[in-house]
Amino acid sequence: MSVRSRVRSNAKPADLGGPVGNFPEIKDMSKIITIDELKTNNSKSSIWLLIDGKVYDCTKFIDEHPGGDEVILAESGKDATEAFEDVGHSDEARALLPEMLIGTFDKNSKLSTAPTSAQKAIEHGSNMMYFIPLSLMGAYFAWRYYSGA
């Protein structure tokens, strides 16, 4: 039975085989998920979305998504709140969310991964800021020395 038809059948959570419906593998919904964990679940094999402070595992749902798989994949591993809200998803769509809930986002978690290319470019730029004047000074003194000035 698909995720959508289970919700449509008006089954209550208790009828669905536990607190998280027919997903017995999802047990700990109070799990705190950091930005690093969220970011690494960003491919077709594991798709996590952050919506309104909660993290959802949409890996199984992606093939059933009426809006297609690409839009969800594009948001995977990210904060998809704005994208989700912009579409104006129906109450039925929102009712699907609890089944995919896997945890709460850790708002205090910071990016601990390698610097982005923009950060690297800035760092590279500031290194050049010292390198260029020093090289020019070196060249000037070398010129003075060799020209006997």
Ligand code: HEM
């Ligand atoms: C777990 C998260 C999501 C669920 C459960 C979900 C569910 C649904 C459902 C049930 C529909 C059918 C229309 C409705 O009932 O509102 C739908 C449509 C759609 N969804 Fe999602 N969706 C999710 C995430 C997203 C995200 C992140 C995007 C990114 C932009 C997105 C974009 C769309 C689009 C473009 C449509 C088609 C709207 C239309 O053609 O009228 N969805 N979604």
